[in-house]
Amino acid sequence: MSDYYWDNKIDYLRRTRPLHHNDDYFEFLVEKVWRITEPVRLVDFGCGYGYLGLKLLPLLPEGSTYTGIDEGMELLAHASSLFSELPYETNFIAGDVTHLVCEPQYDIAISHAFLMHMQDPQATLQIMIDSVIDGGKVICIESNWVACMAGYYVDGVDQSKIVDVGLLQKLFERDTKRVGKDGNIGSKLPVYMSKLGLTQIESRVSDKVLFLNPNGDADVHAEMLASMRTDGGFGASPGDTEPFIKGLMSRGCTIEEANRQYENELRLSQLIDSNSFVTHAPGMRFTFGTVQRSKI
Structure with a gap:
């Protein structure tokens, strides 16, 4: 058994993630809100078993790539297995994201229920920002x-x-x-993003009931x-x-x-x-x- 907490929570993650979102809401965001019409390089911080990649890659323009970063070796092995039979270009990086030194190379950095577990979420958000090219997006999906x-x-x-x-x-x-x-970080992220220099900041709420x-x-x-x-x-x-x-x-x-x-x-x-x-x-x-x- 892994010493990393979330490596032992794969079943929990797989059973609870669908409780948060409707699949067609992701489609709405990609097409109507984020308006992604060209292939993008997507990096997922705290990717777990690759949930966001599984949801977003079928919706993104052909040629888009997905990189998942996580500390959990079991999680990444599970993710690699899930994506092995799918027609997408993927890459998984093992490591503690709070110690990463990132160069701007991705079009979109995204995370899901991740910053709420960070001891310094604003510092981690800055690392996400550092990984994105000028004009790219940072997307954080969090709860209050x-x-x-x-x-x-x-x-x-x-x-x-x-x-x-x-x-x-x-x-x-x-x-x-x-x-x-901070379990209530979802309501604070627009403020944090603005203070860290992001522009065109918006916030939406999942329509799942x-x-x-x-x-x-x-x-x-x-x-x-x-x-x-x-x-x-x-x-x-x-x-x-x-x-x-x-x-x-x-x-x-x-x-x-x-x-x-x-x-x-x-x-x-x-x-x-x-x-x-x-x-x-x-x-x-x-x-x-x-x-x-x-x-x-």
């Missing part, structure tokens, strides 16, 4: 976790009984101050619920009380806050089953800007 959690509705349950938005907001703010990682419908296809319902619960996700059991409480207290929660969050998650795990109606709007944000080094 508090807004994401507020996007749930479980039929017959008061939202405040399962999602304490105020507590989650404080928790993520404390995390950012304590270790730099999940609907757990017990009156619909039973297999679809079961698969979606399992994906949402994957690896301690929404509706999963919080597990034993003591480690859960200690974990939240280590992140700055009081014992009262930690107990309240445990009760919320336990209640939710007991409420959701094959008969539950649930809607969720993840609200992933696509923020992008243009690299403009040329002096006017």
Whole structure:
């Protein structure tokens, strides 16, 4: 087993990525928003198993290339296997992106749910910018976790009984101050991009809305619920009380806050089953800007 955390989360990544986006929304962005009409050299920071490449390469003009960078050797091996039978020019680079020295050689640098895990996301964003040629784009797809959690509705349950938005907001703010990682970075990226010199900055929100419908296809319902619960996700059991409480207290929660969050998650795990109606709007944000080094 690899020592790298995400090497051991391939199943989690494969099951949860489709929860964030509709495929036709990628098509809309490529054709109507980014207006990519010529082949591009695409680099994916924190590429994982190559999810973005799998989604974007079929939509990009013929001749486009994809380079994935990740620290996970198992992830890259899995990505290489997935792309081996596909008709695209790809390259995978193993390494810690925070220590890369990049030359501007790509038309687009992109990342997905990556900067939120960085201790210094602005420094990593600068590395992405450095990899792009003048006039190229930097695209970051990130969440605002508090807004994401507020996007749930479980039929017959008061939202405040399962999602304490105020507590989650404080928790993520404390995390950012304590270790730099920012689960709410999605809402801040337009500001960061502007401060780092990008121009023509825009931000869009994914149109994906999940609907757990017990009156619909039973297999679809079961698969979606399992994906949402994957690896301690929404509706999963919080597990034993003591480690859960200690974990939240280590992140700055009081014992009262930690107990309240445990009760919320336990209640939710007991409420959701094959008969539950649930809607969720993840609200992933696509923020992008243009690299403009040329002096006017």
